[in-house]
Amino acid sequence: MSKRNVASAWKHDWRSRGRRRSLIAISLAISLITACVAAAQWAGIVSILQNGTGTKVKPAAVESFSPGAPSKEYIYAASRLIATEEPSRTVTIGVYETSTRTFYLRNSNSEGPADLQIQYGPSAAIPVVGDWDGNGTTTIGAYDPAAQTFYLRNANTPGNADFVIQYGPAGAIPIVGDWDGNGTTTIGVYDPSNRTFYLRNSNTMGVADITTQYGPAGATPVVGDWDGNGTTTLGAYDPTAQTFYLRNSNTAGSADLTIQYGPAAALPVVGDWDGNRTTTIGVYDPVGRTFYLRNSNTQGPADLTIQYGPARALPLAGDWDGF
Numbered sequence: 001m002s003k004r005n006v007a008s009a010w011k012h013d014w015r016s017r018g019r020r021r022s023l024i025a026i027s028l029a030i031s032l033i034t035a036c037v038a039a040a041q042w043a044g045i046v047s048i049l050q051n052g053t054g055t056k057v058k059p060a061a062v063e064s065f066s067p068g069a070p071s072k073e074y075i076y077a078a079s080r081l082i083a084t085e086e087p088s089r090t091v092t093i094g095v096y097e098t099s100t101r102t103f104y105l106r107n108s109n110s111e112g113p114a115d116l117q118i119q120y121g122p123s124a125a126i127p128v129v130g131d132w133d134g135n136g137t138t139t140i141g142a143y144d145p146a147a148q149t150f151y152l153r154n155a156n157t158p159g160n161a162d163f164v165i166q167y168g169p170a171g172a173i174p175i176v177g178d179w180d181g182n183g184t185t186t187i188g189v190y191d192p193s194n195r196t197f198y199l200r201n202s203n204t205m206g207v208a209d210i211t212t213q214y215g216p217a218g219a220t221p222v223v224g225d226w227d228g229n230g231t232t233t234l235g236a237y238d239p240t241a242q243t244f245y246l247r248n249s250n251t252a253g254s255a256d257l258t259i260q261y262g263p264a265a266a267l268p269v270v271g272d273w274d275g276n277r278t279t280t281i282g283v284y285d286p287v288g289r290t291f292y293l294r295n296s297n298t299q300g301p302a303d304l305t306i307q308y309g310p311a312r313a314l315p316l317a318g319d320w321d322g323f
């Protein structure tokens, strides 16, 4: 090999080595840039998490627990928490079949089978339902008109009565409510012979705390919290005129609300169907086995029409599950 050829070969070798070095340098730079971008992104994620602006979500079960208060509901969209709200305590339908002494209770105002089926009460009893212990759930009870005795139970299960209370004159119709607004439902009766309510603020024997004459002759007593202030007050349904007469205090006087509602031969049933704390009207057609429920104490068509229950059952309303 001549000197020139050696030099040329060396130069060629140097050039190719130089090219290789450049390639290594470029690839190192690319790796460095990629690493920097990744680091910057990670730093960004960490800062988002620390600032709480990302999709950090605390366990709802821990955050929502608050004894004595209604638990919050957590609303998610694409696994992001977008809102919280207090759950509504809606009242739902039920019926009592006297011939089999059976409660059929449903946890939603919709057609479908009973969520709870409970045999309870003596024969020929009139069903009553209420929150006897003030824990937020409505539970079963029965009034024996022959013995003028209430049998109240704190669970929607078969079993013995938690309260046995003799109360009311012969021929009385049981009605129950939270007359003093303290959160517990207590007993009462309506005597159709003198159109008088006898209400008691504890589930014990004793004299009436409130005695009030109210309603037209031949009316069926109904009671509810018509103004949503926490106290249950008087009402009457005249089945011949298909008219509700509702009053916002447990005193004698004229009706605060007069509402014509329901088909002939329907039975009144009232409840807080939309969970806004006011009790509103409804009727049950025992032949067509259909509830017609309305969300305001005004005339108009039913907001909810629900076929439910065996033939000729008695309508009920309550918050059976406390949700």
Ligand SMILES: [Ca+2]
Pocket: 130, 131, 132, 133, 134, 135, 136, 137, 138, 139, 154
């Ligand atoms: Ca209860």
Ligand SMILES: [Ca+2]
Pocket: 177, 178, 179, 180, 181, 182, 183, 184, 185, 186, 201
């Ligand atoms: Ca009470």
Ligand SMILES: [Ca+2]
Pocket: 224, 225, 226, 227, 228, 229, 230, 231, 232, 233, 248
């Ligand atoms: Ca009230």
Ligand SMILES: [Ca+2]
Pocket: 271, 272, 273, 274, 275, 276, 277, 278, 279, 280, 295
């Ligand atoms: Ca309501």
